[in-house]
Amino acid sequence: MDEVIVEYIRRTVLKIPRDEIMAVLQKWGFLSEAQLQTINFRQTKESISHSVAQLCEESSANIKQAALLDIIYNHIYPNKRAWSVYRMNKTGEETDFFDFRDFKKKFRRQIQSALINVTINFREYEDNAIWIRIAWGTPYTKPNQYKTSYVVYHSQTPYVFISASTLRSNLPLLCQAMVVASNYHDIREMELRSHCLNSLKDIVFKRYSQNFQTNYPLQERNVLTENVDLRINDENSSEKERIHRLNQECFGDGPQPKLDFAQYKLETMFKSDPKWDVLEKKEPFRCLVKFSSPHLLESLKSLAPAGLADAPLSPLLTCIPQKARNYFKIREKKSLHPGNFVSP
Amino acid sequence: MAVLRPFDKLPELNCATILLVGAEGGPQQQLAEAMLREKKDFNINIHLASSLPLPPERDHLRPRIDLIAFVIDIKSKYSLKNVQASLAYVDVRFFLGKVCFLVTGVGRVNNCSVEMNAIWKLGEDYCSPVIFCELELEGIRVATAQRLLRMLQICAGRVPGVSALYFSLLMRNSAGD
Numbered sequence: 001m002d003e004v005i006v007e008y009i010r011r012t013v014l015k016i017p018r019d020e021i022m023a024v025l026q027k028w029g030f031l032s033e034a035q036l037q038t039i040n041f042r043q044t045k046e047s048i049s050h051s052v053a054q055l056c057e058e059s060s061a062n063i064k065q066a067a068l069l070d071i072i073y074n075h076i077y078p079n080k081r082a083w084s085v086y087r088m089n090k091t092g093e094e095t096d097f098f099d100f101r102d103f104k105k106k107f108r109r110q111i112q113s114a115l116i117n118v119t120i121n122f123r124e125y126e127d128n129a130i131w132i133r134i135a136w137g138t139p140y141t142k143p144n145q146y147k148t149s150y151v152v153y154h155s156q157t158p159y160v161f162i163s164a165s166t167l168r169s170n171l172p173l174l175c176q177a178m179v180v181a182s183n184y185h186d187i188r189e190m191e192l193r194s195h196c197l198n199s200l201k202d203i204v205f206k207r208y209s210q211n212f213q214t215n216y217p218l219q220e221r222n223v224l225t226e227n228v229d230l231r232i233n234d235e236n237s238s239e240k241e242r243i244h245r246l247n248q249e250c251f252g253d254g255p256q257p258k259l260d261f262a263q264y265k266l267e268t269m270f271k272s273d274p275k276w277d278v279l280e281k282k283e284p285f286r287c288l289v290k291f292s293s294p295h296l297l298e299s300l301k302s303l304a305p306a307g308l309a310d311a312p313l314s315p316l317l318t319c320i321p322q323k324a325r326n327y328f329k330i331r332e333k334k335s336l337h338p339g340n341f342v343s344p
Numbered sequence: 345m346a347v348l349r350p351f352d353k354l355p356e357l358n359c360a361t362i363l364l365v366g367a368e369g370g371p372q373q374q375l376a377e378a379m380l381r382e383k384k385d386f387n388i389n390i391h392l393a394s395s396l397p398l399p400p401e402r403d404h405l406r407p408r409i410d411l412i413a414f415v416i417d418i419k420s421k422y423s424l425k426n427v428q429a430s431l432a433y434v435d436v437r438f439f440l441g442k443v444c445f446l447v448t449g450v451g452r453v454n455n456c457s458v459e460m461n462a463i464w465k466l467g468e469d470y471c472s473p474v475i476f477c478e479l480e481l482e483g484i485r486v487a488t489a490q491r492l493l494r495m496l497q498i499c500a501g502r503v504p505g506v507s508a509l510y511f512s513l514l515m516r517n518s519a520g521d
Contacts, residue, residue, distance in 0.1 A: 231380060231387070231388065231389050231390060232373070232376045232377070232380070232390045232391075232392065233389065233390070233391045233392065234391075234392045234393075235391055235392065235393040235394075235398050235399060235402065236392075236393055236394050236399070238399070239394075239399075305368075305369075306368065306369060307367070307368040307369070307394055307422070307426075308420070308422060
């Protein structure tokens, strides 16, 4: 058991960039300052990880310590995992006082009643975020520390951020445990996924700068007309200002939350020239459109100023932060007027 | 009127005007600044536009345009389409040496979205020289600015004995047909 834990710690240390290893180990707090001083941080990462593993073996690290290191690593680098957002609902009265110990007990009990071979660890952070790490096993094997799911829960909100990694079959059990432990009635997956956890939080808690409709024109015209040299005339300056203004209205001023992609599933009828006679079967044309980008919303924001798209952009693209979703299903509108509508 | 005509207005004293049409944003602006930094003995005006036709409301303020340089960004098919659409708004007399095509982005061959054949054909159809450059590199930008400045000088008639019609020499293919 010990070698497995030590190897796990070593592999976790290997994931950390070399310059940050010292800081992370100090945050972990398992190894004393004296022990940390004996590690030479100028060697290769491989050697550093071996030194750390050696020290942990001497200090008899147990599974709880190893799990804590993993939580700390994922807290500092949450963008390595893919996160989905879930929303819990409850009917009835307001939330009563949140008891962390009670929550932990109920959560553990709920999961272990279905599957005994799990490792569950909790850690509470200052911003009321509770990080839960679960390493899954099967009814017949011990928990595999490399197959972990993470849950981030802000106790004052109904939102849960889950990074399930490989074992999605345990997801229903996880959701059930969350609902029971936090005294809610049910849980629903929102169609919102990304690698950047902080941006997901920004979108869901409405922390990004939103545009507010104002009746007064904004005062920062001088940003565009800063052309120092009068010998350079921009013929399209009024058009550029219009695009800039529309962009401001759509996206607001501040930095956008970071999303990786937006996916649109189309189930609409193919509208073509009747004489082409394509697809007479009159079935919906199934099509999936996916926009991916390192920073989707910023790139959408810069499409119109770069001249690559007309302003204003389609509301299907600009509604992403407001509707808090990046998976859409577009179906035919079944009414007198043909058109498209976005399903809730 | 929507079509740009070369000799509709009177020239200004000691002045030449170049119109850069095409890819928006940074490259155009930087090229304009590079041109302004060059040493020259006449005044120049640089007009930047993303496409033609030019907005009619500023027509009376605009000086006579001596040289039009269409900027095509090889990384964007959209810029080629834009330039092709804008060419319809240029009077045919401009194409006697007062138009040139500036193709930028050739430093990044793997990001190429525009066919070379399309560009050569464009140059041949409109009897105008095609200049390849990479406006993101400082040195090439300065060199391109110097070339454009020299062409502008000739198009504005400031070099005695040389007229814009001589630019057809720039188009002669070395394969010789």
